[in-house]
Amino acid sequence: MHCDLRPSWWHAALLVAAGLIAGIATCPVQAALGEPVASVETDRLQVGGTLRVLPSAAYTVHELQAPSGTVVREYVSPAGIVFGVAWQGPSMPDLRQVLGTYFDPYVQAASKRNARGPVAIAQPGLVVQSGGHMRAFVGRAYIPQALPAGVAPDAIR
Protein backbone atom coordinates (compact mmCIF):
# COMPACT_ATOMS: atom_id res chain seq x y z
CA MET A 1 0.00 0.00 0.00
CA HIS A 2 1.25 3.45 -0.84
CA CYS A 3 1.62 5.46 2.31
CA ASP A 4 1.58 9.10 1.31
CA LEU A 5 0.63 11.49 4.06
CA ARG A 6 1.37 14.69 2.29
CA PRO A 7 -1.53 17.10 2.68
CA SER A 8 -3.85 17.22 -0.29
CA TRP A 9 -7.41 18.17 -1.03
CA TRP A 10 -8.68 14.60 -0.84
CA HIS A 11 -6.80 14.03 2.35
CA ALA A 12 -8.42 17.07 3.93
CA ALA A 13 -11.82 16.04 2.61
CA LEU A 14 -11.45 12.60 4.15
CA LEU A 15 -10.48 14.12 7.44
CA VAL A 16 -13.56 16.31 7.49
CA ALA A 17 -15.91 13.59 6.31
CA ALA A 18 -14.85 10.81 8.59
CA GLY A 19 -13.07 12.47 11.45
CA LEU A 20 -10.44 9.81 11.03
CA ILE A 21 -8.92 7.80 8.26
CA ALA A 22 -9.43 4.10 8.66
CA GLY A 23 -6.74 2.99 6.23
CA ILE A 24 -4.13 5.30 7.64
CA ALA A 25 -3.70 3.17 10.74
CA THR A 26 -1.38 0.85 8.79
CA CYS A 27 1.06 3.74 8.40
CA PRO A 28 3.13 5.07 11.28
CA VAL A 29 1.86 8.59 10.94
CA GLN A 30 4.13 11.54 10.92
CA ALA A 31 4.69 14.66 8.90
CA ALA A 32 7.42 14.64 6.30
CA LEU A 33 10.48 16.85 6.02
CA GLY A 34 9.68 20.30 4.65
CA GLU A 35 5.94 19.96 5.07
CA PRO A 36 3.39 21.50 7.44
CA VAL A 37 2.83 19.57 10.64
CA ALA A 38 -0.70 20.79 11.32
CA SER A 39 -2.27 18.73 8.55
CA VAL A 40 -1.49 15.43 10.21
CA GLU A 41 -2.16 16.25 13.83
CA THR A 42 -5.54 14.52 13.65
CA ASP A 43 -4.05 11.45 11.99
CA ARG A 44 -1.42 11.22 14.64
CA LEU A 45 -4.02 10.60 17.32
CA GLN A 46 -5.13 7.44 15.52
CA VAL A 47 -1.75 5.77 15.73
CA GLY A 48 -0.80 3.05 18.20
CA GLY A 49 2.68 4.45 18.68
CA THR A 50 3.39 6.86 21.48
CA LEU A 51 3.84 10.57 20.84
CA ARG A 52 5.56 13.16 22.99
CA VAL A 53 5.53 16.83 22.15
CA LEU A 54 8.46 18.72 23.57
CA PRO A 55 8.02 22.46 23.12
CA SER A 56 10.91 24.89 23.31
CA ALA A 57 11.37 28.53 22.47
CA ALA A 58 12.78 28.08 18.98
CA TYR A 59 10.99 24.93 17.83
CA THR A 60 8.86 21.99 18.89
CA VAL A 61 9.95 18.35 18.87
CA HIS A 62 7.35 15.71 18.02
CA GLU A 63 8.71 12.38 19.15
CA LEU A 64 7.00 9.27 17.82
CA GLN A 65 7.91 5.77 18.97
CA ALA A 66 6.91 3.04 16.53
CA PRO A 67 5.94 -0.42 17.79
CA SER A 68 9.31 -1.68 16.49
CA GLY A 69 10.99 0.53 19.11
CA THR A 70 12.42 2.99 16.62
CA VAL A 71 12.00 6.62 17.65
CA VAL A 72 11.44 9.31 15.03
CA ARG A 73 11.74 12.95 16.07
CA GLU A 74 10.33 15.77 13.98
CA TYR A 75 11.62 19.27 14.53
CA VAL A 76 8.85 21.78 13.84
CA SER A 77 9.48 25.48 13.34
CA PRO A 78 7.27 28.19 14.90
CA ALA A 79 5.71 28.49 11.44
CA GLY A 80 4.64 24.84 11.66
CA ILE A 81 7.09 23.45 9.09
CA VAL A 82 9.12 20.29 9.73
CA PHE A 83 12.68 21.51 9.22
CA GLY A 84 14.45 18.42 10.50
CA VAL A 85 13.91 14.76 11.35
CA ALA A 86 16.02 12.26 13.28
CA TRP A 87 15.65 8.56 13.92
CA GLN A 88 17.21 5.93 16.17
CA GLY A 89 16.31 2.32 16.84
CA PRO A 90 16.38 -1.32 15.80
CA SER A 91 14.49 -0.84 12.55
CA MET A 92 15.03 1.66 9.75
CA PRO A 93 11.98 3.95 9.52
CA ASP A 94 10.02 4.38 6.28
CA LEU A 95 12.33 6.98 4.81
CA ARG A 96 9.96 7.92 2.00
CA GLN A 97 7.45 8.90 4.62
CA VAL A 98 9.98 10.66 6.82
CA LEU A 99 11.71 12.49 3.97
CA GLY A 100 8.62 13.11 1.83
CA THR A 101 9.51 14.80 -1.46
CA TYR A 102 13.18 14.66 -0.44
CA PHE A 103 13.26 10.85 -0.56
CA ASP A 104 13.87 10.53 -4.31
CA PRO A 105 16.70 13.11 -4.36
CA TYR A 106 18.24 11.27 -1.39
CA VAL A 107 18.13 7.90 -3.16
CA GLN A 108 19.53 9.44 -6.33
CA ALA A 109 22.46 11.00 -4.47
CA ALA A 110 23.12 7.95 -2.29
CA SER A 111 23.16 5.65 -5.31
CA LYS A 112 26.10 7.51 -6.87
CA ARG A 113 28.43 6.74 -3.97
CA ASN A 114 31.26 4.27 -4.50
CA ALA A 115 31.44 2.92 -0.94
CA ARG A 116 29.53 0.73 1.51
CA GLY A 117 28.57 1.87 5.00
CA PRO A 118 27.03 5.00 6.47
CA VAL A 119 25.66 7.56 4.01
CA ALA A 120 26.05 11.32 4.25
CA ILE A 121 24.44 13.50 1.61
CA ALA A 122 25.08 17.24 1.85
CA GLN A 123 23.46 19.29 -0.89
CA PRO A 124 22.70 23.01 -0.77
CA GLY A 125 19.06 22.38 0.10
CA LEU A 126 19.22 19.01 1.83
CA VAL A 127 21.32 17.13 4.37
CA VAL A 128 20.64 13.40 4.93
CA GLN A 129 22.75 11.13 7.14
CA SER A 130 22.08 7.43 7.62
CA GLY A 131 24.27 5.22 9.77
CA GLY A 132 24.42 2.25 12.12
CA HIS A 133 23.99 -1.42 11.28
CA MET A 134 21.33 -4.12 11.44
CA ARG A 135 19.48 -3.94 14.80
CA ALA A 136 20.74 -0.41 15.52
CA PHE A 137 20.15 2.35 12.99
CA VAL A 138 20.64 6.06 13.47
CA GLY A 139 20.17 8.98 11.14
CA ARG A 140 18.82 12.44 10.52
CA ALA A 141 17.87 14.87 7.78
CA TYR A 142 17.32 18.59 7.65
CA ILE A 143 16.84 21.53 5.33
CA PRO A 144 19.67 23.98 6.10
CA GLN A 145 17.71 27.01 4.91
CA ALA A 146 14.69 26.09 7.02
CA LEU A 147 16.47 26.02 10.39
CA PRO A 148 14.86 28.64 12.66
CA ALA A 149 17.09 31.54 13.63
CA GLY A 150 19.59 30.53 16.29
CA VAL A 151 19.10 26.78 15.81
CA ALA A 152 22.23 24.78 14.88
CA PRO A 153 22.14 21.46 12.99
CA ASP A 154 23.50 19.78 16.14
CA ALA A 155 20.06 20.23 17.70
CA ILE A 156 18.66 17.61 15.32
CA ARG A 157 19.60 14.24 16.72
Added chain:
Amino acid sequence: MRVLPFVTLLGLALLLGGCGGGGGGGSGGGTPTAQNVQPISVEAGPARIINILFVSVIVCAPGSSVNCQTIDHVQVDTGSSGLRLLSSVVSPTLSLPQQTDVNGNPLVECARFADGFSWGSVRLADMQVAGEQAKSLPLQVIGDPAFPSIPASCSNSGPPENTVPTFGANGLLGIGLFLQDCGVACAESPIPGAYYSCPATGCVPISLPLARQLQNPVAMFSADNNGTIIELPSIPATGAATSAGSLIFGIGTQANNGLGGAKVLATDPNTGYIATRFGSQSYATSYIDSGSTLFFIGESLYPFCTGTAAGFYCPATTQNLSATLEGVNAISSVADFSIVNADQATAANPSFFAFDNLAGPAGNPSTFAWGLPFFYGRNVYTAIETKQTPGGAGPYFAF
Protein backbone atom coordinates in the same frame (compact mmCIF):
# COMPACT_ATOMS: atom_id res chain seq x y z
CA MET B 1 30.33 -18.87 -11.54
CA ARG B 2 31.63 -22.41 -11.52
CA VAL B 3 29.76 -25.45 -10.40
CA LEU B 4 32.21 -27.88 -8.90
CA PRO B 5 31.52 -31.59 -8.83
CA PHE B 6 32.58 -32.45 -5.33
CA VAL B 7 34.59 -35.56 -5.95
CA THR B 8 38.09 -34.25 -5.40
CA LEU B 9 40.31 -35.09 -2.50
CA LEU B 10 40.10 -31.47 -1.45
CA GLY B 11 36.36 -31.70 -1.31
CA LEU B 12 36.43 -34.86 0.75
CA ALA B 13 38.92 -33.30 3.14
CA LEU B 14 36.68 -30.29 3.60
CA LEU B 15 33.63 -32.42 4.23
CA LEU B 16 35.38 -34.68 6.72
CA GLY B 17 37.00 -31.72 8.41
CA GLY B 18 33.63 -30.08 8.90
CA CYS B 19 32.45 -32.98 10.99
CA GLY B 20 35.64 -33.58 12.88
CA GLY B 21 35.60 -30.96 15.58
CA GLY B 22 39.00 -30.45 17.17
CA GLY B 23 42.33 -31.05 15.60
CA GLY B 24 43.61 -28.03 13.80
CA GLY B 25 46.84 -27.89 11.91
CA GLY B 26 47.15 -28.67 8.24
CA SER B 27 44.68 -31.09 6.78
CA GLY B 28 45.38 -33.41 3.91
CA GLY B 29 44.53 -33.38 0.26
CA GLY B 30 46.65 -30.37 -0.55
CA THR B 31 44.60 -27.99 1.54
CA PRO B 32 46.93 -25.02 2.06
CA THR B 33 45.52 -23.95 5.42
CA ALA B 34 44.22 -25.32 8.70
CA GLN B 35 40.66 -26.54 9.10
CA ASN B 36 39.60 -23.23 10.61
CA VAL B 37 41.51 -20.85 8.32
CA GLN B 38 40.14 -19.41 5.10
CA PRO B 39 42.08 -17.01 2.84
CA ILE B 40 40.57 -13.55 2.48
CA SER B 41 41.54 -10.68 0.21
CA VAL B 42 40.96 -7.07 -0.67
CA GLU B 43 41.01 -6.48 -4.42
CA ALA B 44 39.08 -4.91 -7.27
CA GLY B 45 36.32 -7.49 -7.13
CA PRO B 46 33.24 -7.46 -9.33
CA ALA B 47 32.22 -3.86 -8.52
CA ARG B 48 35.65 -2.16 -8.26
CA ILE B 49 34.93 -0.58 -4.86
CA ILE B 50 37.82 0.25 -2.52
CA ASN B 51 38.22 -1.78 0.71
CA ILE B 52 35.80 -4.63 0.18
CA LEU B 53 37.04 -7.73 2.03
CA PHE B 54 36.35 -10.89 0.03
CA VAL B 55 36.08 -14.60 0.82
CA SER B 56 35.00 -17.66 -1.16
CA VAL B 57 32.37 -20.00 0.22
CA ILE B 58 30.94 -23.27 -1.05
CA VAL B 59 27.20 -23.74 -1.07
CA CYS B 60 25.57 -27.09 -1.65
CA ALA B 61 22.00 -28.25 -1.99
CA PRO B 62 21.06 -29.37 1.54
CA GLY B 63 22.38 -32.85 2.21
CA SER B 64 24.27 -33.08 -1.08
CA SER B 65 28.03 -33.47 -1.41
CA VAL B 66 28.05 -33.19 -5.20
CA ASN B 67 25.53 -30.51 -6.10
CA CYS B 68 27.77 -27.68 -4.94
CA GLN B 69 29.08 -24.34 -6.16
CA THR B 70 32.01 -22.19 -5.10
CA ILE B 71 30.95 -18.55 -4.84
CA ASP B 72 33.90 -16.17 -4.92
CA HIS B 73 34.02 -12.49 -3.98
CA VAL B 74 31.59 -12.71 -1.10
CA GLN B 75 32.06 -9.74 1.23
CA VAL B 76 33.04 -10.48 4.84
CA ASP B 77 30.87 -8.43 7.21
CA THR B 78 31.23 -8.17 10.98
CA GLY B 79 28.32 -5.69 10.96
CA SER B 80 25.57 -8.18 10.12
CA SER B 81 24.68 -11.85 10.49
CA GLY B 82 23.69 -14.31 7.78
CA LEU B 83 24.73 -15.48 4.34
CA ARG B 84 23.34 -13.51 1.38
CA LEU B 85 24.08 -14.31 -2.26
CA LEU B 86 23.14 -12.40 -5.37
CA SER B 87 20.76 -14.43 -7.47
CA SER B 88 22.76 -13.78 -10.65
CA VAL B 89 25.78 -15.73 -9.34
CA VAL B 90 23.88 -18.73 -7.96
CA SER B 91 23.58 -21.63 -10.36
CA PRO B 92 19.94 -22.62 -10.91
CA THR B 93 21.02 -26.27 -10.86
CA LEU B 94 21.61 -25.97 -7.11
CA SER B 95 17.82 -25.71 -6.69
CA LEU B 96 18.14 -24.36 -3.16
CA PRO B 97 14.81 -25.07 -1.43
CA GLN B 98 12.53 -22.06 -0.93
CA GLN B 99 11.63 -21.60 2.74
CA THR B 100 8.00 -21.12 3.69
CA ASP B 101 5.95 -19.76 6.57
CA VAL B 102 3.51 -21.76 8.71
CA ASN B 103 0.87 -21.48 5.97
CA GLY B 104 3.20 -22.78 3.29
CA ASN B 105 3.68 -19.39 1.64
CA PRO B 106 7.16 -18.41 0.40
CA LEU B 107 9.40 -16.47 2.79
CA VAL B 108 11.13 -13.41 1.37
CA GLU B 109 13.37 -10.98 3.22
CA CYS B 110 14.06 -7.30 3.01
CA ALA B 111 17.59 -6.78 4.36
CA ARG B 112 18.10 -3.17 5.32
CA PHE B 113 21.50 -1.57 5.63
CA ALA B 114 22.48 2.00 6.49
CA ASP B 115 22.97 2.63 2.78
CA GLY B 116 20.11 0.72 1.16
CA PHE B 117 18.03 -2.43 0.97
CA SER B 118 18.28 -5.90 -0.57
CA TRP B 119 15.17 -7.94 -1.42
CA GLY B 120 15.19 -11.68 -2.00
CA SER B 121 13.95 -15.14 -1.13
CA VAL B 122 14.91 -17.12 1.95
CA ARG B 123 16.28 -20.49 0.90
CA LEU B 124 18.21 -23.34 2.49
CA ALA B 125 21.76 -24.54 1.78
CA ASP B 126 24.71 -26.32 3.32
CA MET B 127 27.61 -23.89 3.48
CA GLN B 128 31.29 -24.78 3.69
CA VAL B 129 34.22 -22.47 4.33
CA ALA B 130 37.71 -23.75 5.15
CA GLY B 131 36.98 -27.08 6.90
CA GLU B 132 33.86 -25.79 8.62
CA GLN B 133 30.30 -26.53 7.65
CA ALA B 134 26.92 -24.95 8.44
CA LYS B 135 24.25 -27.43 7.49
CA SER B 136 20.69 -26.44 6.61
CA LEU B 137 21.59 -22.77 6.74
CA PRO B 138 18.79 -20.31 5.87
CA LEU B 139 20.25 -17.78 3.43
CA GLN B 140 18.93 -14.89 1.39
CA VAL B 141 19.03 -15.03 -2.41
CA ILE B 142 19.03 -11.33 -3.34
CA GLY B 143 17.29 -10.26 -6.52
CA ASP B 144 15.59 -13.64 -6.92
CA PRO B 145 13.57 -13.34 -10.17
CA ALA B 146 10.84 -15.45 -8.57
CA PHE B 147 9.87 -12.41 -6.46
CA PRO B 148 10.24 -9.34 -8.68
CA SER B 149 7.69 -7.16 -6.90
CA ILE B 150 9.21 -5.26 -3.97
CA PRO B 151 6.80 -3.98 -1.29
CA ALA B 152 6.93 -0.23 -0.68
CA SER B 153 7.66 -0.85 3.01
CA CYS B 154 10.94 -2.40 1.85
CA SER B 155 11.93 -0.10 -1.01
CA ASN B 156 11.11 3.00 1.06
CA SER B 157 14.28 2.49 3.08
CA GLY B 158 16.78 3.83 0.54
CA PRO B 159 18.68 2.88 -2.60
CA PRO B 160 18.13 -0.64 -3.99
CA GLU B 161 21.13 -2.99 -3.70
CA ASN B 162 19.83 -5.98 -5.62
CA THR B 163 22.53 -6.47 -8.25
CA VAL B 164 26.24 -7.23 -8.03
CA PRO B 165 27.29 -3.68 -9.06
CA THR B 166 24.97 -1.99 -6.55
CA PHE B 167 25.63 -4.54 -3.79
CA GLY B 168 29.40 -4.31 -4.33
CA ALA B 169 30.03 -8.07 -4.16
CA ASN B 170 28.64 -11.46 -5.17
CA GLY B 171 27.25 -11.90 -1.68
CA LEU B 172 27.71 -11.14 1.99
CA LEU B 173 29.04 -13.43 4.71
CA GLY B 174 27.58 -11.86 7.85
CA ILE B 175 29.69 -13.07 10.78
CA GLY B 176 28.79 -10.36 13.26
CA LEU B 177 27.98 -10.26 16.97
CA PHE B 178 24.48 -11.70 16.76
CA LEU B 179 23.10 -15.21 16.30
CA GLN B 180 20.39 -14.07 13.86
CA ASP B 181 20.14 -11.08 11.57
CA CYS B 182 16.97 -9.61 13.10
CA GLY B 183 16.46 -11.46 16.36
CA VAL B 184 13.71 -11.23 18.96
CA ALA B 185 12.10 -8.13 17.42
CA CYS B 186 11.18 -10.09 14.28
CA ALA B 187 10.03 -13.11 16.29
CA GLU B 188 7.60 -11.06 18.37
CA SER B 189 5.81 -9.03 15.74
CA PRO B 190 5.69 -8.41 11.98
CA ILE B 191 8.11 -5.61 11.17
CA PRO B 192 7.64 -3.79 7.86
CA GLY B 193 10.95 -3.99 6.03
CA ALA B 194 12.11 -7.34 7.48
CA TYR B 195 10.54 -10.75 6.78
CA TYR B 196 7.59 -11.18 4.43
CA SER B 197 5.14 -13.92 3.53
CA CYS B 198 4.60 -13.86 -0.21
CA PRO B 199 1.51 -15.71 -1.43
CA ALA B 200 0.34 -15.03 -5.00
CA THR B 201 -1.83 -12.19 -3.71
CA GLY B 202 1.20 -10.18 -2.59
CA CYS B 203 3.79 -9.91 0.14
CA VAL B 204 2.91 -8.97 3.73
CA PRO B 205 5.23 -8.55 6.74
CA ILE B 206 5.21 -11.50 9.15
CA SER B 207 6.83 -12.42 12.42
CA LEU B 208 9.32 -15.27 12.19
CA PRO B 209 10.68 -17.56 14.93
CA LEU B 210 14.38 -17.15 15.67
CA ALA B 211 15.30 -20.53 14.21
CA ARG B 212 13.74 -19.66 10.84
CA GLN B 213 15.57 -16.35 10.50
CA LEU B 214 18.94 -15.96 8.78
CA GLN B 215 21.56 -17.39 11.13
CA ASN B 216 25.16 -16.39 11.77
CA PRO B 217 26.80 -19.28 9.86
CA VAL B 218 29.72 -19.49 12.31
CA ALA B 219 27.38 -20.24 15.20
CA MET B 220 26.12 -23.26 13.27
CA PHE B 221 29.54 -24.86 12.87
CA SER B 222 30.03 -28.03 14.93
CA ALA B 223 33.30 -26.56 16.27
CA ASP B 224 35.12 -23.22 16.21
CA ASN B 225 31.67 -21.66 16.48
CA ASN B 226 32.05 -18.91 19.10
CA GLY B 227 33.48 -16.19 16.89
CA THR B 228 36.06 -15.20 14.32
CA ILE B 229 39.37 -13.43 13.81
CA ILE B 230 40.11 -11.28 10.79
CA GLU B 231 43.84 -10.99 10.17
CA LEU B 232 45.08 -8.55 7.55
CA PRO B 233 48.70 -7.40 7.24
CA SER B 234 49.83 -3.78 7.43
CA ILE B 235 49.90 -1.95 4.13
CA PRO B 236 51.90 1.08 2.99
CA ALA B 237 50.54 4.55 3.68
CA THR B 238 50.12 4.99 -0.06
CA GLY B 239 47.80 1.98 -0.17
CA ALA B 240 48.15 -1.30 -2.03
CA ALA B 241 46.67 -2.86 -5.12
CA THR B 242 45.54 -5.84 -3.07
CA SER B 243 45.85 -7.27 0.41
CA ALA B 244 45.65 -10.90 1.49
CA GLY B 245 44.98 -12.30 4.95
CA SER B 246 43.12 -14.94 6.91
CA LEU B 247 39.66 -15.44 8.31
CA ILE B 248 40.07 -17.71 11.33
CA PHE B 249 37.10 -19.45 12.91
CA GLY B 250 36.78 -19.88 16.66
CA ILE B 251 38.30 -17.97 19.57
CA GLY B 252 40.49 -20.03 21.86
CA THR B 253 39.32 -23.28 20.31
CA GLN B 254 42.55 -24.17 18.49
CA ALA B 255 46.28 -23.52 18.74
CA ASN B 256 45.93 -20.78 16.11
CA ASN B 257 43.11 -18.65 17.53
CA GLY B 258 43.98 -17.68 21.09
CA LEU B 259 43.20 -14.20 22.36
CA GLY B 260 46.82 -13.49 23.23
CA GLY B 261 47.14 -9.93 24.46
CA ALA B 262 44.00 -8.68 22.77
CA LYS B 263 41.74 -6.51 24.91
CA VAL B 264 38.11 -7.60 25.13
CA LEU B 265 35.67 -4.74 24.52
CA ALA B 266 32.17 -5.93 25.41
CA THR B 267 29.47 -4.39 23.24
CA ASP B 268 25.97 -3.33 24.17
CA PRO B 269 24.05 -6.63 23.95
CA ASN B 270 21.19 -5.07 21.98
CA THR B 271 22.90 -2.66 19.62
CA GLY B 272 26.41 -4.06 19.27
CA TYR B 273 27.77 -0.60 19.98
CA ILE B 274 30.88 0.38 21.87
CA ALA B 275 31.99 3.96 22.51
CA THR B 276 34.92 5.85 21.04
CA ARG B 277 36.65 8.84 22.61
CA PHE B 278 38.29 10.93 19.92
CA GLY B 279 39.56 14.44 20.45
CA SER B 280 37.27 16.18 22.88
CA GLN B 281 34.23 14.16 21.87
CA SER B 282 32.70 10.84 22.86
CA TYR B 283 31.01 8.92 20.06
CA ALA B 284 28.28 6.77 21.62
CA THR B 285 27.36 5.06 18.35
CA SER B 286 30.59 3.28 17.59
CA TYR B 287 31.22 -0.14 16.08
CA ILE B 288 33.88 -2.21 14.34
CA ASP B 289 32.59 -3.18 10.91
CA SER B 290 34.55 -4.97 8.19
CA GLY B 291 31.61 -4.27 5.87
CA SER B 292 32.10 -0.51 5.97
CA THR B 293 34.71 0.57 3.47
CA LEU B 294 36.11 3.62 5.32
CA PHE B 295 36.50 5.11 8.76
CA PHE B 296 33.14 6.86 9.07
CA ILE B 297 33.50 9.59 11.66
CA GLY B 298 31.21 12.37 12.80
CA GLU B 299 29.54 14.83 10.53
CA SER B 300 32.03 17.34 9.12
CA LEU B 301 35.37 16.58 10.71
CA TYR B 302 37.39 17.68 7.67
CA PRO B 303 36.69 19.31 4.31
CA PHE B 304 34.87 17.06 1.87
CA CYS B 305 36.59 15.83 -1.26
CA THR B 306 35.52 17.36 -4.54
CA GLY B 307 37.24 15.00 -6.99
CA THR B 308 36.91 11.28 -7.64
CA ALA B 309 36.52 10.64 -3.90
CA ALA B 310 33.60 13.06 -3.51
CA GLY B 311 31.82 12.41 -0.24
CA PHE B 312 35.01 11.29 1.54
CA TYR B 313 37.14 13.48 3.80
CA CYS B 314 39.97 15.45 2.21
CA PRO B 315 42.12 17.05 4.92
CA ALA B 316 44.77 19.38 3.48
CA THR B 317 47.55 17.38 5.12
CA THR B 318 47.80 13.84 6.46
CA GLN B 319 46.26 13.57 9.93
CA ASN B 320 48.05 11.22 12.35
CA LEU B 321 45.48 10.45 15.01
CA SER B 322 44.67 8.41 18.07
CA ALA B 323 41.36 7.38 19.60
CA THR B 324 40.23 5.26 22.52
CA LEU B 325 37.69 2.49 22.00
CA GLU B 326 35.66 1.69 25.13
CA GLY B 327 33.62 -1.42 25.81
CA VAL B 328 30.53 -1.48 28.02
CA ASN B 329 32.72 -3.56 30.39
CA ALA B 330 34.85 -0.42 30.99
CA ILE B 331 37.82 -1.96 29.19
CA SER B 332 39.40 0.42 26.71
CA SER B 333 42.04 0.20 24.04
CA VAL B 334 43.86 2.89 22.09
CA ALA B 335 44.03 2.79 18.31
CA ASP B 336 46.39 4.92 16.25
CA PHE B 337 45.30 5.70 12.72
CA SER B 338 45.74 8.21 9.93
CA ILE B 339 43.46 10.05 7.57
CA VAL B 340 44.82 11.21 4.21
CA ASN B 341 43.35 13.34 1.47
CA ALA B 342 41.21 10.75 -0.32
CA ASP B 343 41.16 12.60 -3.64
CA GLN B 344 44.96 12.71 -3.76
CA ALA B 345 45.49 9.17 -2.43
CA THR B 346 43.12 7.51 -4.89
CA ALA B 347 44.26 9.64 -7.83
CA ALA B 348 47.92 8.84 -7.13
CA ASN B 349 47.23 5.10 -7.39
CA PRO B 350 44.02 4.56 -9.32
CA SER B 351 44.57 0.80 -9.49
CA PHE B 352 44.84 0.41 -5.69
CA PHE B 353 41.94 -1.08 -3.76
CA ALA B 354 43.38 -1.39 -0.24
CA PHE B 355 43.77 1.75 1.87
CA ASP B 356 44.15 1.97 5.64
CA ASN B 357 43.71 5.75 5.90
CA LEU B 358 40.54 6.82 4.08
CA ALA B 359 37.65 8.36 6.01
CA GLY B 360 34.31 9.98 5.43
CA PRO B 361 31.39 11.42 7.35
CA ALA B 362 29.45 8.90 9.43
CA GLY B 363 25.97 10.17 8.89
CA ASN B 364 25.61 11.31 12.46
CA PRO B 365 27.58 13.53 14.86
CA SER B 366 27.73 10.73 17.47
CA THR B 367 28.76 7.90 15.10
CA PHE B 368 32.27 6.48 14.71
CA ALA B 369 32.33 3.40 12.50
CA TRP B 370 35.67 1.61 12.44
CA GLY B 371 35.48 0.24 8.93
CA LEU B 372 37.92 -1.95 7.01
CA PRO B 373 40.86 0.52 7.27
CA PHE B 374 40.95 -0.40 10.98
CA PHE B 375 41.59 -4.08 10.17
CA TYR B 376 44.93 -3.67 8.33
CA GLY B 377 47.80 -4.59 10.62
CA ARG B 378 45.51 -5.87 13.36
CA ASN B 379 43.95 -9.14 14.42
CA VAL B 380 40.30 -8.27 15.11
CA TYR B 381 38.17 -10.71 17.10
CA THR B 382 34.36 -10.79 16.90
CA ALA B 383 32.69 -12.94 19.57
CA ILE B 384 29.10 -14.05 19.03
CA GLU B 385 26.42 -13.36 21.65
CA THR B 386 25.93 -16.05 24.34
CA LYS B 387 28.95 -18.03 23.11
CA GLN B 388 31.65 -18.73 25.69
CA THR B 389 35.26 -17.89 24.94
CA PRO B 390 38.43 -17.64 27.03
CA GLY B 391 37.71 -13.89 27.17
CA GLY B 392 34.18 -14.34 28.49
CA ALA B 393 30.91 -14.65 26.62
CA GLY B 394 30.07 -12.64 23.50
CA PRO B 395 29.08 -10.21 22.22
CA TYR B 396 32.43 -8.48 22.13
CA PHE B 397 35.14 -7.16 19.87
CA ALA B 398 38.79 -7.65 20.76
CA PHE B 399 42.03 -6.50 19.19
